[in-house]
Amino acid sequence: MTKYALTILILFSCFIGCVYAEDLPNDAAHLFYSANSLYEKREFKEAVEDYQNIIDQGIESGPLYYNLGNAYFKSGKTGYAILYYKKAARLMPADSDLKSNLSYAQSLTEDSGLQPVAQNKFTWAINIPFREFTLNGIARILIIMYLLVIGLLAGGVVNPVFKRRATFIFYPVLVLFLLSLAGFSVRYYSEEVLTHGIVVAREAECKYEPIDKSTTYFTLREGQEVLVLKTRNGWRRIKRLDGKLAWVKSDAVEEI
Amino acid sequence: MKYFKIGILILVFAGMAAALSYAEDIKFEASIDKKTVAIGESAQLGLTFYGTQNVPAPDIGNIEGCDVRYLGPSTMMTVINGSVSTSITHMYKIQPLRMGKFQLGPFTFKYEGNTYRSNEAFLTVSEEKPREARQEEPKAAGGQEDVMDSLDLKDRLFLTLKVGKARAYANEIIPVTIKFYSNNLNISDIQLPTFNQEGFSKAQFEEPKQYRERLNGLLFDVLEFKTTIFGTRPGDYKIGPAKLKCNLIVRKRTRHASPLTDDFLNEPGGTGQYFDDFFTRYERYPIELKSDELQLALSPLPTEGRPADFSGAIGDYQFIFDAAPKKVKGGDPITLKMEINGNGNFNTVIIPKLENTEGFRIYEPQAKTEPGRKTFRQVLIPESDKIYQTPRAVFTYFDPDKREYKSIAHGPLPLEVEKVAEAPAQVIGAPQGMLPPAVSMNFGSPEEKKDAPQGDILYIKENLGRIHTKDYRIYNSFFFLLIFLVPMVMLVSVYVIYARKDRMLRDTRYAHRTKAFKNMKHDFMKLKHRLRSNDTKGFYETLFGTLQNYLGGRLYLPVAGLTFNTVESLLSSKGVDIQVINKVKGLFEVCDRAKFALSNIDGFKMKDDMKEFEEIIRFFERMKL
Numbered sequence: 001m002t003k004y005a006l007t008i009l010i011l012f013s014c015f016i017g018c019v020y021a022e023d024l025p026n027d028a029a030h031l032f033y034s035a036n037s038l039y040e041k042r043e044f045k046e047a048v049e050d051y052q053n054i055i056d057q058g059i060e061s062g063p064l065y066y067n068l069g070n071a072y073f074k075s076g077k078t079g080y081a082i083l084y085y086k087k088a089a090r091l092m093p094a095d096s097d098l099k100s101n102l103s104y105a106q107s108l109t110e111d112s113g114l115q116p117v118a119q120n121k122f123t124w125a126i127n128i129p130f131r132e133f134t135l136n137g138i139a140r141i142l143i144i145m146y147l148l149v150i151g152l153l154a155g156g157v158v159n160p161v162f163k164r165r166a167t168f169i170f171y172p173v174l175v176l177f178l179l180s181l182a183g184f185s186v187r188y189y190s191e192e193v194l195t196h197g198i199v200v201a202r203e204a205e206c207k208y209e210p211i212d213k214s215t216t217y218f219t220l221r222e223g224q225e226v227l228v229l230k231t232r233n234g235w236r237r238i239k240r241l242d243g244k245l246a247w248v249k250s251d252a253v254e255e256i
Numbered sequence: 257m258k259y260f261k262i263g264i265l266i267l268v269f270a271g272m273a274a275a276l277s278y279a280e281d282i283k284f285e286a287s288i289d290k291k292t293v294a295i296g297e298s299a300q301l302g303l304t305f306y307g308t309q310n311v312p313a314p315d316i317g318n319i320e321g322c323d324v325r326y327l328g329p330s331t332m333m334t335v336i337n338g339s340v341s342t343s344i345t346h347m348y349k350i351q352p353l354r355m356g357k358f359q360l361g362p363f364t365f366k367y368e369g370n371t372y373r374s375n376e377a378f379l380t381v382s383e384e385k386p387r388e389a390r391q392e393e394p395k396a397a398g399g400q401e402d403v404m405d406s407l408d409l410k411d412r413l414f415l416t417l418k419v420g421k422a423r424a425y426a427n428e429i430i431p432v433t434i435k436f437y438s439n440n441l442n443i444s445d446i447q448l449p450t451f452n453q454e455g456f457s458k459a460q461f462e463e464p465k466q467y468r469e470r471l472n473g474l475l476f477d478v479l480e481f482k483t484t485i486f487g488t489r490p491g492d493y494k495i496g497p498a499k500l501k502c503n504l505i506v507r508k509r510t511r512h513a514s515p516l517t518d519d520f521l522n523e524p525g526g527t528g529q530y531f532d533d534f535f536t537r538y539e540r541y542p543i544e545l546k547s548d549e550l551q552l553a554l555s556p557l558p559t560e561g562r563p564a565d566f567s568g569a570i571g572d573y574q575f576i577f578d579a580a581p582k583k584v585k586g587g588d589p590i591t592l593k594m595e596i597n598g599n600g601n602f603n604t605v606i607i608p609k610l611e612n613t614e615g616f617r618i619y620e621p622q623a624k625t626e627p628g629r630k631t632f633r634q635v636l637i638p639e640s641d642k643i644y645q646t647p648r649a650v651f652t653y654f655d656p657d658k659r660e661y662k663s664i665a666h667g668p669l670p671l672e673v674e675k676v677a678e679a680p681a682q683v684i685g686a687p688q689g690m691l692p693p694a695v696s697m698n699f700g701s702p703e704e705k706k707d708a709p710q711g712d713i714l715y716i717k718e719n720l721g722r723i724h725t726k727d728y729r730i731y732n733s734f735f736f737l738l739i740f741l742v743p744m745v746m747l748v749s750v751y752v753i754y755a756r757k758d759r760m761l762r763d764t765r766y767a768h769r770t771k772a773f774k775n776m777k778h779d780f781m782k783l784k785h786r787l788r789s790n791d792t793k794g795f796y797e798t799l800f801g802t803l804q805n806y807l808g809g810r811l812y813l814p815v816a817g818l819t820f821n822t823v824e825s826l827l828s829s830k831g832v833d834i835q836v837i838n839k840v841k842g843l844f845e846v847c848d849r850a851k852f853a854l855s856n857i858d859g860f861k862m863k864d865d866m867k868e869f870e871e872i873i874r875f876f877e878r879m880k881l
Contacts, residue, residue: 032720039716060726063717070716092721097714104713108622139731143739150743157747157754188731215450218460 028054032064039067044074062092066101073105079200079222079254081105086198086225086256090191094132109223123186130183135191138184145177197228197238197253204253206246210235217246220253228255282307284372286361287473288350289440291411292380295355299379300327303363304345305372309333313346314365322358323351352381377473409504409543412439412474417451417498417547419485426554427570428656429484429601432458434498434547436479437471442505444540449481451498451547456485457603486601490556498547503540557654561661565609569653571600575608577666579646585674589619589635594649597629607632608651612668615643641675765812772809776802776873787866792857796850799869803843810876820844836875839868 035050051068065088073081085102092098130138152170156163199220207214210232220226220240226248227239235247283306290299301324305311309331318324327347333340352358361376420431434449448461465480487493557570576595584590596605607621613636621634636646645668652663730736760767779802786795807823808815820841827837846865850857 028723029720036716036718055726058726059723060728061721061723063719063721064723067716070713073713097717101713108624136728136730139736143736146740147743150747154747154750157751184731192729216458 028057028059032067035071036067039071039074042074044071047071048075060087060091062088062095062098064088065091066095066098069105070101073101077200078105078108079198079202082109082223082225083198083200083254083256086196090256091134093134106223109221126179126182126186129179130187135184135187138180138187142177142180142184145173145180148173149177195228196256197226197236198256199224199226199252200254201249201252204248206238206240206244206248208246210237210247214247218244220248226253228253282311282367282370282372284363284365284374285470286363286374286377287470287475288360288377288379291378291474292382293352294382295352298349298351301348301350301360301377302345303348303365303374304343306341306343309342309344311344311346311365311367314363316348316363319350319358319360321352321354321356323353325349325351350379352379355381355383357381375473413437413441413443413504413543413545415449415498415500415545415547417496417550419495419550419552422551423553423555424487425557425570425654425656426488426490427486427557427568427601427604428554429486429571429599430552432483432485432495434481434500436481436500436502436545437469437476439474439476442507442538444503444505446479446502447500449498449500451496452549453485453495455489455491455493456487456495459484486603487552487554490554493552493554494549495552496547496549500545502543502545504543505538505540507538558659563652563661563663565650565663566652566654566661567606567609568604569596569600569606569651570604570656571598571602571653572655572657573598573600573605573651573653573664575649575651575664575666577608577649577669579667579669579671582669583672583674584638589637590646590671592632592634592636592646592649594632594634594651595629596631596651599628600653602630605630605653607634608649610634610647610649613647615639616647638671638673641673643671643673645670768809768812772806773877775809776806779805783866783869787859787862790859790862792850792862795862796847796857796865799843799865800847803840803847803869803872806873806876807840832879833875836872839872843868843872 031050031054035047038047038050048071051064051071054064065084069081069084069088072084082105085098085105088098152166152173155166199222202222204220205216206218206220208217225241229237229239231250234250236250236253238248238253239245285304287302288299293299303314313326327349329344329346331344333342358379359376360379361374363374365372414437416435418433424430462482467478469476469478573596578593579590594608602625615638616636617639619635621632624631648665648667650663650665654661779798782798786798804818805815808818811823811826824837843865
């Protein structure tokens with residue numbers, strides 16, 4: 001029985017190892033430091049290009065997005081700065097520098113007083129313990145909780161004495177598992193199912209129809225956040241945070 | 257106790273004041289539910305007193321050519337935006353006796369020493385509609401009476417467009433009001449109005465207001481949409497027409513008119529209305545309402561008296577000016593906050609002009625627009641400790657109502673700049689969160705002059721951090737799924753194994769049965785081996801033993817000395833097919849015979865018996881005993 005348990009443990013280690021194993025380009029760090037030097041020299045446009053080159057290699061990191069956001073901000077492109085701060089927030093939501101810069105950049109946008117539609121209280125409450133975690137982080141917590149629940153259940157099946165002794169720990173673990181499952185679901189819906197976008201143009205006219213000559217319904221300002229519902233023929237169907245739907249030119253809104 | 261008494265007194269006074277204010281606000285209005293009726297039909301006249309509910313029914317006397325009957329009062333209390341309004345309406349049935357146009361009112365009424373006078377209402381009485389015609393219409397429409405035809409929609413459902421002024425200046429904000437009127441109609445899905453605004457920029461509509469308004473003696477439900485426009489080029493323009501889409505909900509009766517029941521059911525006050533309600537359905541008719549067009553002329557701003565520093569701001573504004581901190585160390589920034597608030601076109605408002613800026617390093621200002629105000633933040637750094645005041649700020653704008661240019665100047669505000677020996681240089685890469693805002697720098701460092709800090713963002717990160725591929729999502733990987741599935745499968749397997757083990761311990765009958773099958777499988781291999789080696793004696797001895805063991809275990813009987821006679825009665829009692837019992841009997845007998853007379857048995861017989869044995873096993877495994 002011990003042999004089986006060991007085999008299973010090794011197999012799982014392999015699985016988890018595979019999940020984390022990645023091939024990443026070597027020159028990313030070099031480019032990153034080069035971009036940082038350009039930033040220090042106040043050559044923000046060049047710094048943006050270098051940071052962007054790293055992203056074009058198909059890799060990402062919280063500090064990379066953060067620095068790119070800073071470089072855009074210094075270049076006067078607040079919309080792009082907010083876009084990359086938001087991207088960074090998905091990878092390092094607990095970073096205080098990022099929170100500070102994002103809130104400052106948002107405070108400079110026009111119409112920043114527009115309030116989003118109130119979030120469901122239940123989902124808001126569920127998200128509280130996981131605010132500081134990334135979606136990957138919540139997924140890892142979920143795996144750990146799941147394995148603990150399965151382990152405790154298996155232990156209870158195999159050994160009745162263990163079952164009796166572990167009952168007091170099983171229910172809290174089960175609650176934590178269900179909580180992390182709910183937290184994961186809420187965050188997954190918000191980040192993976194819904195597509196958020198940021199207005200990167202100074203002003204974006206939102207129209208009733210995806211036609212240039214269509215009547216303007218409302219105007220979005222740089223840095224405003226919207227939900228992108230679909231993209232078609234150079235137009236995006238967007239939903240403003242207060243629920244209004246309209247069409248806007250694709251290049252005016254970038255997806256987070 | 258003292259405070260309690262004072263409270264009571266205040267309440268009493270407040271109540272009296274409220275009562276007085278109600279008494280003063282009584283308004284008397286006359287309205288009629290239909291403007292046109294056919295002879296033989298009636299209309300309802302309502303005499304409404306707003307601001308009270310205690311007024312008795314006025315005696316309106318006789319109206320020539322009409323029969324007047326008092327129906328009774330109805331009271332109403334409405335709360336709109338926290339203000340309460342009360343009213344009482346006395347209803348009268350007006351039955352015209354001849355055709356023509358009747359003027360009802362104005363009515364006068366004396367109440368508690370005051371005389372109230374109402375407006376007048378008009379009623380037009382036309383020729384009676386032939387009864388046959390009324391009956392034929394439903395038949396032609398397949399039994400449906402189209403209520404749409406009977407509605408005079410133009411007077412009861414319409415849209416109006418109004419602009420704040422017919423002449424305005426370029427860039428002046430012009431209020432636009434679109435009102436949607438409906439009288440006693442069921443309207444749904446009202447969409448936001450649109451209007452032709454070519455040559456003008458339009459703001460978003462405000463939250464629409466809903467209220468009631470009396471117009472030409474009719475009470476209308478009004479939905480008011482407000483927005484603003486401004487045009488940049490002088491000239492003559494057309495605004496509108498405003499358009500609004502909505503659905504009109506119309507009641508349709510589907511009951512077939514029967515000549516037998518028609519007279520009875522259509523009697524006034526008869527049972528017809530109940531049947532009508534039963535057979536009534538509602539249909540939506542999409543309609544688009546259109547208002548009239550308006551003319552609007554835009555003039556250029558007057559050149560006379562235009563100040564040199566005028567930058568195009570137009571409206572009626574106030575200007576607030578402040579500086580913080582007012583006491584700084586050399587090299588530290590000072591932020592000038594300049595807030596322009598009021599009514600006007602904030603698109604035309606730019607940062608007020610700063611005068612006397614010598615001795616300051618000036619950075620790019622930040623502007624923030626909010627409803628009703630625009631705030632500018634201007635960062636300055638005094639270049640020497642000999643600076644004693646901020647620059648003076650002047651804001652110039654054109655007031656379109658007074659038709660004149662105005663300037664508001666503030667400052668200079670006193671400043672105190674402390675001299676510092678040498679400010680420490682900002683070290684790039686210092687720990688995050690410890691850096692001052694980006695404007696913190698060496699006093700008068702020449703290289704920094706070209707840098708224009710654009711805000712108080714914190715510095716960049718030095719390390720790339722944990723990097724991974726863009727599509728790296730552990731929850732989208734196959735392994736994530738596997739991590740969930742494999743333990744679940746294992747848990748189920750462990751559960752099944754341990755549940756079986758547990759049952760084997762607790763359920764001896766089940767244990768015997770399981771063990772019997774397991775042993776049989778083992779013996780079955782032996783039998784096959786004996787069959788292949790043509791060992792007749794060994795084959796039948798093994799077959800006998802296997803049969804004994806299997807049946808003993810399966811039927812929960814002691815194996816030692818088990819014979820066909822032992823099992824026969826049990827099998828019969830359990831309803832086992834007689835053919836199977838005979839097969840079992842046959843096998844027992846052949847095994848017995850084989851002990852003594854092997855010569856009668858050949859390889860074929862052994863194969864047949866083996867097959868019989870297999871069938872018996874299959875039967876018992878299928879059967880629940």
